[in-house]
Amino acid sequence: MTSKPTSYPKDKIKIVLLENISDAAVEEFKEAGYANVKKLSGALEEKDLINELKDVHLLGIRSKTQVTAKALAKANKLLAVGCYCIGVNQVNMKAATDNGVAVFNAPYANTRSVAELVIGLSIMLIRKISDKNMAMHKGIWQKDAKGSYELRGKTLGIIGYGNIGSQVSVLAEMMGMQVLYYDVEPKLPHGNAKQVRTLKELMKRSNIVTVHVPSEASTKEMINETLLSYLRKGSLLINYSRGDVVDLNALKRSIESGQLAGAAIDVFPEEPEKNGAKFHTILQNLPNVILTPHIGGSTEEAQLNIGLDVTSKMLNYLEKGVSTGSHSVPALNLPMQAKTHRLLHIHKNVPGVLGEINSKLSSHNINILGQYLKTNDEIGYVVLDVDTNLSKEAFKLLKEVKSTIKVRMLY
Numbered sequence: 001m002t003s004k005p006t007s008y009p010k011d012k013i014k015i016v017l018l019e020n021i022s023d024a025a026v027e028e029f030k031e032a033g034y035a036n037v038k039k040l041s042g043a044l045e046e047k048d049l050i051n052e053l054k055d056v057h058l059l060g061i062r063s064k065t066q067v068t069a070k071a072l073a074k075a076n077k078l079l080a081v082g083c084y085c086i087g088v089n090q091v092n093m094k095a096a097t098d099n100g101v102a103v104f105n106a107p108y109a110n111t112r113s114v115a116e117l118v119i120g121l122s123i124m125l126i127r128k129i130s131d132k133n134m135a136m137h138k139g140i141w142q143k144d145a146k147g148s149y150e151l152r153g154k155t156l157g158i159i160g161y162g163n164i165g166s167q168v169s170v171l172a173e174m175m176g177m178q179v180l181y182y183d184v185e186p187k188l189p190h191g192n193a194k195q196v197r198t199l200k201e202l203m204k205r206s207n208i209v210t211v212h213v214p215s216e217a218s219t220k221e222m223i224n225e226t227l228l229s230y231l232r233k234g235s236l237l238i239n240y241s242r243g244d245v246v247d248l249n250a251l252k253r254s255i256e257s258g259q260l261a262g263a264a265i266d267v268f269p270e271e272p273e274k275n276g277a278k279f280h281t282i283l284q285n286l287p288n289v290i291l292t293p294h295i296g297g298s299t300e301e302a303q304l305n306i307g308l309d310v311t312s313k314m315l316n317y318l319e320k321g322v323s324t325g326s327h328s329v330p331a332l333n334l335p336m337q338a339k340t341h342r343l344l345h346i347h348k349n350v351p352g353v354l355g356e357i358n359s360k361l362s363s364h365n366i367n368i369l370g371q372y373l374k375t376n377d378e379i380g381y382v383v384l385d386v387d388t389n390l391s392k393e394a395f396k397l398l399k400e401v402k403s404t405i406k407v408r409m410l411y
Contacts (some may be wrong), residue, residue, distance in 0.1 A: 110297030
């Protein structure tokens with residue numbers, strides 16, 4: 001069945017994309033008939049974001065823009081936020097949920113880009129290429145094999161065996177490495193990888209350790225002085241996950257003492273918001289340390305895939321009420337019905353709301369031809385298909401239901 005036209009003029013839908021999101025996203029929106037797309041190159045501070053979000057229906061961001069509770073409260077027409085990246089921690093999720101704003105991301109789209117780079121960095125570090133490169137730029141010829149090794153036969157320890165960690169595992173085995181991994185949950189291994197019970201065991205047995213965990217209370221500075229002390233002398237550390245999971249002071253001491261032979265770091269506790277801005281870290285100018293500006297997933301392919309993925313999710317939510325992939329609005333994916341109008345109702349998750357909806361509509365002889373409900377701890381999401389002749393009356397009645405957060409007539 002072909003997609004029904006929405007009940008609103010598409011040229012009235014305002015879309016704002018920040019942080020130089022891929023043009024693929026812009027093209028997807030325009031192909032779908034939404035011409036009112038504004039693209040900005042940088043992130044916005046709270047005050048500027050609030051001003052920009054006036055009358056905006058869809059917002060696209062990457063990792064720098066902080067979507068605060070205040071910004072969400074002021075965005076009276078905002079339906080969805082698309083995080084064109086892996087995480088959603090830059091959005092106040094409680095406020096998004098409380099305001100009935102769907103939050104989408106692209107958890108898988110840049111997996112390959114990060115995984116390939118981790119393998120490349122492993123080779124660069126174990127061969128001490130960064131130091132040799134720096135010497136060459138200074139006009140110094142340093143041709144020797146001391147302290148330079150192959151990856152083949154070495155052990156890679158992966159902390160966090162999710163989408164990226166497991167992909168790194170596959171590539172590492174292809175390079176002839178043995179793979180150990182640690183995760184807080186039991187995970188089915190890829191290939192011949194083996195799960196270990198503790199981080200201590202992983203650190204003791206690995207030549208190279210790569211970190212792929214989310215930013216949360218349990219992972220804050222999880223790579224600390226104690227854990228680093230368990231590493232074999234001459235081991236290497238790679239962090240291409242989140243900036244707060246490694247204690248950088250402890251890492252510096254470990255490198256200076258010779259416990260660690262090198263490291264590659266892409267993410268930092270504090271990062272500049274704009275390209276070209278000044279940046280400082282205590283890891284600068286240490287031997288065999290590769291520093292990159294949060295570019296683990298920054299490839300043309302990844303940005304294209306992310307642009308298509310997140311835009312598709314937002315369009316499905318906007319045009320069909322499909323909330324699959326949302327971190328705030330409960331996930332529903334429902335078929336479209338002929339000769340009906342679709343209404344969307346988001347409400348606080350309290351007892352009796354669905355009963356009140358049905359009671360109000362039945363008392364006005366409004367027949368519900370299709371109904372779907374999904375809840376999370378905070379809110380409920382109801383999708384109703386009703387007779388086309390009665391949809392306006394049903395829409396009005398739904399707005400009167402107690403604990404209503406947001407009501408939308410889709411078509």
